[in-house]
Amino acid sequence: MDIRLEGDIWCIHITPDAGGVKTNEARLVPLHSHLIAQGLTQLAKADDDTPLFYTKGAGNEVNPGSKIRATAIAKWVRSLGITAPQPNHGWRHRFKTMTRAANIPEYQADAIQGHAPATQSRDYGLAPLAILQAAIDQLPMYEL
Numbered sequence: 001m002d003i004r005l006e007g008d009i010w011c012i013h014i015t016p017d018a019g020g021v022k023t024n025e026a027r028l029v030p031l032h033s034h035l036i037a038q039g040l041t042q043l044a045k046a047d048d049d050t051p052l053f054y055t056k057g058a059g060n061e062v063n064p065g066s067k068i069r070a071t072a073i074a075k076w077v078r079s080l081g082i083t084a085p086q087p088n089h090g091w092r093h094r095f096k097t098m099t100r101a102a103n104i105p106e107y108q109a110d111a112i113q114g115h116a117p118a119t120q121s122r123d124y125g126l127a128p129l130a131i132l133q134a135a136i137d138q139l140p141m142y143e144l
Helices: 033-037 065-079 090-101 106-113 129-136
Strands: 003-006 009-014 027-030
Touching (some): 106 129
Antiparallel strands (some): 003 009, 009 027
């Protein structure tokens, strides 16, 4: 399942099975409260392990399923009238900019994005989901 409740925190579970993952390790990323308020968690299927954001077995080596899904999501985002950032991968850069603007510590932003720590000592320990949830909720909502 891609969306799950961990304790009292709604998260998206990002896995290498879904496509390229920066550290090649699965991670949990808390959902922004605005996404929860809009009903994203209703997509969670307790008895179904079907991925929400990609199709198992779709694509091939040249055009993997994750790339097919990313293209479809980019097309949908553009259909909403959102034209920046370009390319769609630019959202990762935008996220980092927004975390800096919100004074979110770099280790928290890195944990959310799945970036490897810059030093060995930063690799020790975990960033608790409650801390990451508080960080995510510091980011502004997008108004459409």
